[in-house]
Amino acid sequence: MADNPFLSVVIPAYNEEARIASTLQQVSDYLGSQRYTWEVVVVDDGSADGTATLVERFVQRHEGFTLLSVPHGGKGWAVRHGMLHARGDYRFMADADLAMPIEQLSLFLPPNAPDCDIAIGSREAAGARRVGEPLLRNIMGRAYNLLIRLLILPNLKDTQCGFKCYKGDVAQELFSLQRLPGWGFDTEVLFLARKRGLSIHEVPIEWHYGTQSKIHPFRDSLAMAWEVLRVRWYDLRGMYRPR
Numbered sequence: 001m002a003d004n005p006f007l008s009v010v011i012p013a014y015n016e017e018a019r020i021a022s023t024l025q026q027v028s029d030y031l032g033s034q035r036y037t038w039e040v041v042v043v044d045d046g047s048a049d050g051t052a053t054l055v056e057r058f059v060q061r062h063e064g065f066t067l068l069s070v071p072h073g074g075k076g077w078a079v080r081h082g083m084l085h086a087r088g089d090y091r092f093m094a095d096a097d098l099a100m101p102i103e104q105l106s107l108f109l110p111p112n113a114p115d116c117d118i119a120i121g122s123r124e125a126a127g128a129r130r131v132g133e134p135l136l137r138n139i140m141g142r143a144y145n146l147l148i149r150l151l152i153l154p155n156l157k158d159t160q161c162g163f164k165c166y167k168g169d170v171a172q173e174l175f176s177l178q179r180l181p182g183w184g185f186d187t188e189v190l191f192l193a194r195k196r197g198l199s200i201h202e203v204p205i206e207w208h209y210g211t212q213s214k215i216h217p218f219r220d221s222l223a224m225a226w227e228v229l230r231v232r233w234y235d236l237r238g239m240y241r242p243r
Contacts, residue, residue: 006036007109008088008168012078014045016096017054023098024058024065030102031064040065043082046072076178076185083166083175091171095162097210107203108165117170117198118190120156121163121205128158128204137209144224151228152191157202159187160224170198177240184227191231192240 009027013020024042031038042059044052044067052069059065070081083091090109094102100121106112108119123130124145130138141160148159164186166174170193180188193200234240 003087004168005039005088006090007031007038008086008091009038009040009105010079010082010086010091010093011040011042011096012045012075012082012093013042013047013051013055013096014072014075014078015047015049015051017047017050020051020096021054021058023096024055024062026098026102027094028062028065030105038064039086039088041082041086042067043078043085044069045075045078046070074181074185075183076188077181079185080175080178080181083171086171087168089168090165091168092165093163099208099210100161100163100205101208104163104205107205108163113165113203114201115199116201117167118193118200119165119203120159120190120200121161121207122158122202123161123205123207124157125202125204129206131206131208133207133209147225148187148228152231153187153194156190156200159190161205161207163205173242177242179234179239180227180230182223182227184224184231187224187228188231191235195235195240 027040031040042055042065044055052067055067059067068082068085070078079093092105092108113119122128145158145160149156153159174189174192177192178185178189190200
């Protein structure tokens with residue numbers, strides 16, 4: 001691979017042994033058919049199962065794939081490490097469940113995506129599709145998005161979708177400032193982008209609900225709501241100045 005690949009795909013993984021091999025094979029098949037240079041960084045967030053072993057076996061057989069192991073700290077912690085480790089001109093975050101088919105990745109990159117600093121997958125933008133999502137999960141997700149719009153990110157319809165693409169220099173700047181290690185990191189990073197006047201574009205996607213989702217709608221919604229308030233508090237205290 002080139003020293004500075006066109007695209008880096010960052011996949012955070014925590015106890016994903018049931019599906020990580022299939023996910024990596026799908027990503028490999030797709031990227032292998034593209035004409036640009038790429039790399040895939042799988043960040044194992046201190047898994048207690050066989051995730052790291054399965055990824056290591058895959059890495060040994062597939063060029064362009066890297067395993068980055070970090071102590072368990074949360075999804076935001078894993079994504080931060082992956083984004084700062086990546087070298088791509090564009091850096092794409094992809095959930096390990098591939099709830100968005102990997103073929104839609106092209107929607108986030110030029111020439112399909114408009115010229116923007118951050119392209120975020122949206123399940124709410126015009127033209128998006130949700131497949132198989134339970135009604136309660138849908139209602140709680142929309143309520144959380146409403147809270148985010150009211151408190152810190154007006155005009156963004158879906159901040160929590162696990163598929164986002166950052167320009168490389170933008171990712172380097174924003175993730176070096178990130179402080180939240182858990183689920184609320186998406187909101188924090190987008191808040192920092194807005195503060196810096198960076199452009200954000202919502203990409204309508206087809207999103208498939210998975211029965212193995214690790215999000216607990218009620219518990220994690222409360223935790224993420226608390227993290228939204230922490231973002232406001234950190235900002236008021238001046239904690240987002242460059243380190």
